[in-house]
Amino acid sequence: MKKMEIASLLDTHFPTHGNWQGLSLRVMGIVWLSHILSEGDHRLKSVQGWAGARLGTLKSTGLWGDTLWLRTSAALR
Numbered sequence: 001m002k003k004m005e006i007a008s009l010l011d012t013h014f015p016t017h018g019n020w021q022g023l024s025l026r027v028m029g030i031v032w033l034s035h036i037l038s039e040g041d042h043r044l045k046s047v048q049g050w051a052g053a054r055l056g057t058l059k060s061t062g063l064w065g066d067t068l069w070l071r072t073s074a075a076l077r
Contacts, residue, residue: 001030031058 001007010029035047051058 001033006030006033034058 007026007030010026014025016025031051032047035050036042
């Protein structure tokens, strides 16, 4: 996904407006796509537990800073 620059494509094609709060579409899109590719399950309900168990791995991708991952882990709980 990094090689395909999916994160920047999400930012380009799905810009957020000034009132957007919470996680960026970039983060949510990458986490959801990672879940779909590894589990073969597209339901958002199952992403929470999956991502919560893999925060260290997801964080190691280097796409986002520590502050964003703290918000991500809080949102996934």
